[in-house]
Amino acid sequence: MFGHYLQLGLRSLRRNPALTALMVMAIGFGVAASMITYSVFRAVSGNPIPDKSAQLFIPQVDSWGPQQNEKGEPPEALNYVDAMALMRAQQAKRQTLLYPLLMSVMPGGDRDLPLAANGYAVDSDFFPMFEVPFQYGGGWSAQDDQARSAEVVISGQLNQKLFGGADSVGHMVNLNGHDYRVVGVTGHWNPKPRFFDLFSTSGFKDASDFYMPFSRALDLKARTGGRNSCRGSLTFTGWEDYLQSNCVWITPWVELDGAADVAHYRRFLESYAADQQRAGRFAWAPNVRLRNVMQWLDHEHVVPPESRISLLVALGFFLICLINTIGLLLAKFLRRAGEIGVRRALGASRREIYTQYLIEAATVGLAGGVLGLLLTAFGVAGVGVLFPPQIAKLAQLDLSLVGLTLLVAVIATVLAAFYPAWRAARVQPAWQLKSS
Numbered sequence: 070m071f072g073h074y075l076q077l078g079l080r081s082l083r084r085n086p087a088l089t090a091l092m093v094m095a096i097g098f099g100v101a102a103s104m105i106t107y108s109v110f111r112a113v114s115g116n117p118i119p120d121k122s123a124q125l126f127i128p129q130v131d132s133w134g135p136q137q138n139e140k141g142e143p144p145e146a147l148n149y150v151d152a153m154a155l156m157r158a159q160q161a162k163r164q165t166l167l168y169p170l171l172m173s174v175m176p177g178g179d180r181d182l183p184l185a186a187n188g189y190a191v192d193s194d195f196f197p198m199f200e201v202p203f204q205y206g207g208g209w210s211a212q213d214d215q216a217r218s219a220e221v222v223i224s225g226q227l228n229q230k231l232f233g234g235a236d237s238v239g240h241m242v243n244l245n246g247h248d249y250r251v252v253g254v255t256g257h258w259n260p261k262p263r264f265f266d267l268f269s270t271s272g273f274k275d276a277s278d279f280y281m282p283f284s285r286a287l288d289l290k291a292r293t294g295g296r297n298s299c300r301g302s303l304t305f306t307g308w309e310d311y312l313q314s315n316c317v318w319i320t321p322w323v324e325l326d327g328a329a330d331v332a333h334y335r336r337f338l339e340s341y342a343a344d345q346q347r348a349g350r351f352a353w354a355p356n357v358r359l360r361n362v363m364q365w366l367d368h369e370h371v372v373p374p375e376s377r378i379s380l381l382v383a384l385g386f387f388l389i390c391l392i393n394t395i396g397l398l399l400a401k402f403l404r405r406a407g408e409i410g411v412r413r414a415l416g417a418s419r420r421e422i423y424t425q426y427l428i429e430a431a432t433v434g435l436a437g438g439v440l441g442l443l444l445t446a447f448g449v450a451g452v453g454v455l456f457p458p459q460i461a462k463l464a465q466l467d468l469s470l471v472g473l474t475l476l477v478a479v480i481a482t483v484l485a486a487f488y489p490a491w492r493a494a495r496v497q498p499a500w501q502l503k504s505s
Contacts, residue, residue: 094440096438100441103380103477108449124361125198126322129358130341133300146320147319154341162323165198167319172245175246186279190291204254219249219250220252227279236254238251244279269293338359343355402489402492430490434482434483438474438476441478
């Protein structure tokens, strides 16, 4: 019977092409607007590391005090003194400090123009903590951290530029005039949002080119290539003064396996802050935070407000389109009251009438979904008109979005058809046969 009802539905659609076109356009434009904005919202609001987002935490310690922090919240990063104290305490399964670097890479061979590269100073735990994939080699060891080794991990993209994509492990790379031995080449890895560095980035930068030992970067006195936030009137006479200042520029991360470990580390943070208060370094009560990845993303308001607003507006537009579709379907179905009366008089049940008209509505939804798919593809290509380039390029028409577009169009249209189909099934055969 499904094939028979489908045939009747297609025949009915061809019978009223203008009305059918209006319904298809309403569904197509409505679902396209929703899917275009959803593609952006999905890209910026997803879980960047779903396997471990509940085990990775960013500790915060208030080193500024209630008169200088923002609404009682500790700074979003740590100064050098607090960062190194947390690392020396070794209270987590894994831990890393990081800050961004901007350096020049001197290519080898007959190329003599330096390449600008952005990267991070990190500790060896960075790679297993954040599940960084490797194409060749791997990260350095904890012993290399302590030895302040001149080693580097480079990205696959930088490896392609310097070594033509070959295995470059063991080769030398010159960064800002210093040679480093390549120990690993990462595969494609650029989590969006870039949860581990929301202090210096918006979360949507291009992939990093290199990673070097944090201890080595300190030896080189490499200033941060990202954000640096200080409080009060400060005067620096050198690198050591800068390290001892209240300027925050280092982002810490720790890996904690369970609730007990989280509670233990939180008590450690509170104890550390209390020790600093007793030592006279802090003149305020301990003020610490410990947030996991998703809590940190929410705290930093990573999802742009315009993406939420545009999604709500698009859904409202889609709802209006569905309401119009309900009216068009109602008019279409009730115009065939005589036909319905004859079918009912010949023994067709109300359930069969329901089924016929819902299948007909589904064909309208499928046609609207195909139109919406074309409009979505066009809209995704031009989404940069509404959003910044680094966010707009994240919106992609992949297979999941294609399937979702068609599914939403069909389901929404079928739901919209329930009332018109119910009205059609309530037609009284006797009245229709008498009037005819």
